[in-house]
Amino acid sequence: MKKSFLLLVVVLMMSLVLSACGAGNAPTTNLKVEFTDFTFTPDIFVVPAGQEITITAKNAGAVEHEFVIMKLGTTVGEDFGDEDEENIYWEVEVQPGESATATFTAPEAGEYQIVCGTEGHFVAGMVGSMTVVAP
Numbered sequence: 001m002k003k004s005f006l007l008l009v010v011v012l013m014m015s016l017v018l019s020a021c022g023a024g025n026a027p028t029t030n031l032k033v034e035f036t037d038f039t040f041t042p043d044i045f046v047v048p049a050g051q052e053i054t055i056t057a058k059n060a061g062a063v064e065h066e067f068v069i070m071k072l073g074t075t076v077g078e079d080f081g082d083e084d085e086e087n088i089y090w091e092v093e094v095q096p097g098e099s100a101t102a103t104f105t106a107p108e109a110g111e112y113q114i115v116c117g118t119e120g121h122f123v124a125g126m127v128g129s130m131t132v133v134a135p
């Protein structure tokens with residue numbers, strides 16, 4: 001009795017994990033993101049390496065926000081500053097109340113940090129991640 005209940009719990013948890021992965025892990029060349037003060041929604045992105053990616057970003061916040069992709073192997077330290085500028089792979093900025101559509105070429109496969117480069121927003125927790133998968 002006890003054992004079968006445990007097994008049921010394990011199976012249920014595994015199916016939850018699997019369905020969560022399935023929904024979030026499909027690489028796409030068409031990203032949509034909404035900025036608020038101070039969050040990216042969604043904050044996890046999966047794209048195929050080397051492909052042209054179109055991103056539509058809507059700023060629903062009250063201040064300017066940026067979607068900054070850091071270069072592979074680099075992350076922002078305690079705060080986003082001048083020393084991080086050279087580590088930017090690509091970025092787009094959107095004024096409050098506006099939307100922007102832009103394109104970039106997905107870099108090589110790996111895990112990339114996404115940050116907002118507007119002063120103070122990184123510290124406020126405006127961060128995300130982009131997984132680039134081999135096509």
Ligand SMILES: [Cu+2]
Pocket residue numbers: 038064065066116117118121126
């Ligand atoms: Cu921001």
